[in-house]
Amino acid sequence: GNSVTQMEGPVTLSEEAFLTINCTYTATGYPSLFWYVQYPGEGLQLLLKATKADDKGSNKGFEATYRKETTSFHLEKGSVQVSDSAVYFCASTGNQFYFGTGTSLTVIP
Amino acid sequence: NAGVTQTPKFQVLKTGQSMTLQCAQDMNHEYMSWYRQDPGMGLRLIHYSVGAGITDQGEVPNGYNVSRSTTEDFPLRLLSAAPSQTSVYFCASSYQTRGTGELFFGEGSRLTVL
Numbered sequence: 001g002n003s004v005t006q007m008e009g010p011v012t013l014s015e016e017a018f019l020t021i022n023c024t025y026t027a028t029g030y031p032s033l034f035w036y037v038q039y040p041g042e043g044l045q046l047l048l049k050a051t052k053a054d055d056k057g058s059n060k061g062f063e064a065t066y067r068k069e070t071t072s073f074h075l076e077k078g079s080v081q082v083s084d085s086a087v088y089f090c091a092s093t094g095n096q097f098y099f100g101t102g103t104s105l106t107v108i109p
Numbered sequence: 110n111a112g113v114t115q116t117p118k119f120q121v122l123k124t125g126q127s128m129t130l131q132c133a134q135d136m137n138h139e140y141m142s143w144y145r146q147d148p149g150m151g152l153r154l155i156h157y158s159v160g161a162g163i164t165d166q167g168e169v170p171n172g173y174n175v176s177r178s179t180t181e182d183f184p185l186r187l188l189s190a191a192p193s194q195t196s197v198y199f200c201a202s203s204y205q206t207r208g209t210g211e212l213f214f215g216e217g218s219r220l221t222v223l
Contacts (some may be wrong), residue, residue: 040121043199043214101151
């Protein structure tokens, strides 16, 4: 069945460091792929999405490319800020929505 | 611009009590769902619905009931609360599950069962 596997956390980075959070998926067909972000005490909100192979989603300096050949959708940001501290979830569509377990990111000044 | 509204935001129950978490959306979404979020476990799907009158079980349905009498509302019922149901609950909706549909989340309901 469908599933999403993402990098275990927590991740701690210094401000302006490069961020990568790995995400791979298994699916029948061609799912849409998403990254959601959850700031402390809040619900999840969509960060970016990609709907077909080779699409690149981007928002707020974050990027992720839909790689069908490696079934991956890794999240990257070139220079993280303290305000990026949050939990990040990778997700895919199918009969339901499938979420990874989340990766907690802390950015220190 | 309400989106997905959940009530209550916080609730404390005693073991064995019952309660209903309310969820309403004003986006005319067919798909609605309930998740629970626990430390180290990520999001786990409890129940979902693909339209009025249709519900189905997710990954962790035991101890929870749902109904979908209207497109807008999808309440989650705990008939006899247990400490293992202490969690943060999120309601989410989408105009579709396949294709490009994205999930819209409520702000969450924090439930403590003593």
